[in-house]
Amino acid sequence: MNLSEKVAIVTGGAGGIGKGCAEELLENGIKIHCTLQGVTIADVNDTLGKASAEELNQKYGSSKVLFVKTDVTNTESFENAFSKTIEAYGNVDILINNAGLMNEINWKISIQVNLIGVTIGSLLAIEKYFPKYKSGDKAYIINLSSIAGITPADFCPVYTATKHAVIGLTRSYGLNRHLLEKGIYVMALCPSSTDTPMKDYMRETARYKDLYDEAFAQFSSYFQKTTTIGKAAIRAMEDEDSGSAWFIKDEEIYKVKFPTLEQLIGTK
Numbered sequence: 001m002n003l004s005e006k007v008a009i010v011t012g013g014a015g016g017i018g019k020g021c022a023e024e025l026l027e028n029g030i031k032i033h034c035t036l037q038g039v040t041i042a043d044v045n046d047t048l049g050k051a052s053a054e055e056l057n058q059k060y061g062s063s064k065v066l067f068v069k070t071d072v073t074n075t076e077s078f079e080n081a082f083s084k085t086i087e088a089y090g091n092v093d094i095l096i097n098n099a100g101l102m103n104e105i106n107w108k109i110s111i112q113v114n115l116i117g118v119t120i121g122s123l124l125a126i127e128k129y130f131p132k133y134k135s136g137d138k139a140y141i142i143n144l145s146s147i148a149g150i151t152p153a154d155f156c157p158v159y160t161a162t163k164h165a166v167i168g169l170t171r172s173y174g175l176n177r178h179l180l181e182k183g184i185y186v187m188a189l190c191p192s193s194t195d196t197p198m199k200d201y202m203r204e205t206a207r208y209k210d211l212y213d214e215a216f217a218q219f220s221s222y223f224q225k226t227t228t229i230g231k232a233a234i235r236a237m238e239d240e241d242s243g244s245a246w247f248i249k250d251e252e253i254y255k256v257k258f259p260t261l262e263q264l265i266g267t268k
Helices: 016-027 046-060 075-089 107-133 157-175 177-181 209-219 226-239 261-265
Strands: 007-010 031-037 065-070 094-097 139-144 184-191 245-249 252-255
Touching (some): 007 016, 007 075, 075 107, 094 107, 107 157, 139 157, 139 226, 177 184, 184 226, 226 245, 226 252
Parallel strands (some): 007 094, 094 139, 139 184
Antiparallel strands (some): 245 252
16 A cells, blocks of 8 residues: 555544554655544643644655544544644545553543544544545544453453454454445554553553452563554554454454354354
């Protein structure tokens, strides 16, 4: 896939996986619109967003990166990110729904960001902006799920539920013939342990800290680079298997094989 004429929106793009995705897209020649979800974790704010945009503009050329403060749980705020993108670049072709958090104490905010935010962004892209403003005949939504979206995690049940929901949303939209007829592809990424600031925040908001510590001890031997998730996003878009999910572990990228209904019945 030629990224040279594409424009992307990356939510939560000021740091962590979002910034890693932005960097990887820029390395592949894309004009990137980097949005910031500013109400979820302490370090997601104007200062971080502007600093990241400035850093990436210095590295990849001025005007490559546009920062817009964005609350993905608010439709008007999310729509502002789209409208600012169109104003700056004239088109939008890729939405990476990356903004997310793990908070088992204030669990409602996890649902709002991880599921409602992804749904708001997807619907805005599908129903309003991609049909009118994609630059070619294809557009892409990449939803960030997690390893917790394909396997249970006892230390973070609410987070796990939201990431399972993202998989269901992705697979259902991905198979939707109305979207496929419009050239809209929807895929999900399921990273394992990744080197992001969230790994330091998760324990503070864990309801079961003993279970968290056990899981962290298991996965902390290696944290993969955030740019590896960006590579997975590009691979998913190149593959164009709408409804697919991609597991990323130890810098390796695997397409998830979900059982068919016939296979499930066959295990009786």
